[in-house]
Amino acid sequence: MISTKTSTSLTLFSHNLEPPLFLIENCKSMDQLQQIHCQTVKSGLIRKPISQNKLISFCCTNESGDMNHALQMFNQISEPKSVFLWNTMIKGYSRVDCPKHGISMYLNMLKQDVKPDDYTFPFLLKGFDRDVGLSCGKKLHGHAVKFGFGSNVFVQNALIHMYSLCGQMEMARAVFDVSCKRDVITWNVIITGYNRMKQYDETNKLFDEMERNGMVPTSVTLVSLLSACSKLKDLEVGKRVHKYIQKCKVESNLTLENALMDMYAACGEMDVAVRIFDRMKTKDVISWTTIVSGFVNKGEIDLARDYFDRMPERDYVSWTAMIDGYLRVNCFKEALVLFREMQALNIRPDEFTMVSILTACAQLGALQIGEWIKTYIERNKVKNDVFVGNALIDMYFKCGSIEKAQRVFNGMPWRDKFTWTAMIFGLAINGHGEEALGMFSEMLRASIKPDEVTYIGVLCACTHAGMVDEGRKFFASMTTEHGVQPNVAHYGCMVDLLGRAGHLQEACEVIKNMPMKPNSIVWGALLGGCRLHKDVEIAEMAAKQILESDPDNGAVYVMLCNIYASCKRWDSLHDLRESMMHRGIKKTPGCSLIEMNGVVHEFVAGDQSHPQSKEIYLKLDKVMRDLEVAGYSPDTSEVFLDIGEEDKQSTLCWHSEKLALAFGLICSRPGVTIRIVKNLRMCVDCHRVAKLVSKLYDREVIVRDRTRFHHFRHGSCSCKDYW
C-alpha cells in the first residue's frame, strides 16, 4: 500500500526523485547544475549512485554540459563505478568530438575490471574517422566480438558507420553482409556510407535490394537516395522518390523537403525547386542556400543574388555558395568583395570558402590576398585538406610564384592526381618544362594514374620548352601506356607544339588525320604557329576555317592582321582592315591587372580613369625616355593601324601592361617584384620594354599573358623570346 504521504510526494516530485535531483530535470545551465551539486553534497545525497548518475549525465549529454566538470565529479567517486557511468562519460566525449578521450576512458574501465555492455561500443565508435585511426576501430571491433556483442544490431550499425567514416567501405560492407538482424538503420548506415564515398551507384543498388527485402524505407533513406540522385543528376529516380513521398508512404519533414528541392535544383529544374520552396511551411538556411546554389549552377547570378539578399539568415555555406556563383561567371573581383563583407560580419569561413577565394586570387593574379588567405588558414586552423593545398599551388603558379608553389607541394601530407597535374601545368606555363616532365615521372612512380588533364599539362610542358620529340612520344604513349584517348584539346596541343617549333606542314598533317572535327582552338594553334614563322598561306587557310563557323571572331582577324603586318603585306592588311570595319569587328581591348596592397587595379589600353592617371602617364614618359637612352627603340611591327610611324609609337605607349607597369613602379618599393596579368598575348614591344625595365631598374617583372608566363630578370625573359 502506498501511503498518502508518499503519493503526494510522487505528484509533487515526479519520478519519486528527492528535491535537488528533481531540479536537474529542468536544469538549463552549468551554473544551475553547480548549485544543485552543492545541495546534494550538503544533504549527503551525493553518495547515492542515482545522484552521481544524474549530475554526470547532465554534464555529458546536455547542450550546455561541460566534460571537465563531468570528469571532476567522476574522479571524486571512490567506490567502484557502474558500467552505466563509464558509458555516460564515453558518450559525453563523443558528443564533444573527443573520441580519443572516450578510448582512454574505455581502457581505464577495463583496467578496473568493469566489463563493457552493448551500449559501450556504439558510444565509443561514434565520431571515429580517419584521424582517430582505423587500427583503433578494428581493435574495438575485436573487443566487441570478444565480449559477445558482435551480433548486436546497435553494435553492428556502429561498426558499419565507423568503417564508412574511415573510408573503408569494403570493411563496412563485410560487416553489413554478415549482419543477421539488420534493421532499417543498418540499411541507412551503409547507404550513407556509399554516399559519403561518392559511390552513388551502390546507393541506388542497395535501395533496390532493400525494397526487394521488404524493408520499408524511412525519410532518412529517401534523403540519402535523393542526395545520390542530386549528385548523379538522375531526375528520373528523383521524380520516383518524389511520387513515393506524395503518396504519403513517408511523412515529409524539413530535411526531406530540402533534399527534394536540392535534387530538382541539381537537375536544373529550378521551376520545380522554387515551387517546392514557395510551398514550404518552414524554411531554414539550407532551404535558402539550396535555391541560391541552384541558380548559381545555372549561371543565373542575378537571381541567385536576389535570393541571397532576401535570406533571413546566412551562414558560411550560403556565403560560399554566392562567392562560388561569382567565380562561375568569371566575376572574380565581385567574389573578393563578397568575401570582405563576410569577414566584416565576422562569419568564419571554412576550407570551401578558402578554395573559392584562392581560385579568385589565382585568376586575378592577386598574390598578396592569396598569401593573406594562406596565413589565415594557418592561424585560424582552417582544415588544410588536399583541396586547399591544390588551390594554393594553383594560386601560387598563376601568380608566377614557383618556389612557393613547390613549398606547398612539398609540405602536403596527402596528394591526389589534381595536385600532380597542378604542379605539371604550373611548372610548364612558368617556363620550367623539364621540371614539369620530371614531376610527371615522379607522379607515375608514386602510382598515380594520369588522366586527360594531366596529359594536357605534359604536352603543354613540351610546347613551352620546345621539346618536340618528347611531345610526339608522350602523345603516342598516352593511349598505349595509360589508356587515355586524346581528345580535341590534345590535338590542339600537338598542333601548338609543332606549329611553334616551325613544323607547320606536320601540324597540318596532324589536323588532317585527327579522328574528330578540328575546332577553332586547333586552327587557332596553327594560326599562332604561322604568326611566329610568318607563313601567310597556311595562316589564311587556318583563319578561313575558323571564320566559317565563327565569322565575327575578332581575335582571328587581329592575328591575321599581325601576320600581314609582320610580313609587310600591306595590301592584304588594308583589305582585311576594310572588311573588319565593314563587318563592325573590333579588337578585344587589352586589359591588365595589377594588385597593390591587397587591391586589384585594372587598366585598359589608353586608360585615363585611374585616380593616379596623371602620375602614371608622367612616370611612363620618364621610363620611356630612360629606356631610349639605354638604346630602346619601339617595335611597331605588330601595330597594324593605317597610321603614321609616330602615331604607331604612341599607340604602343598606351598598352595596358605598360600602364600597369608604370603604376607598379610608382607604388612599390625598389626591388619588389612587379606582377601583371594580361588578358591577351603580350605584344613584342611591351615584351621589349619589360626586359629593359627589369635590367635598368633592377626589378623582377612577371607578366602572365593569355597562355603563359614571362619572368623578366636582368634584361631577359624566361620565355626566351619564344611565345
Place this chain on the structure above:
DNA sequence: TTAGGGTTAG
C-alpha cells in the same frame, strides 16, 4: 535509474 545507431545546402 538512467542511455543507443542513420539524413539535407557550397
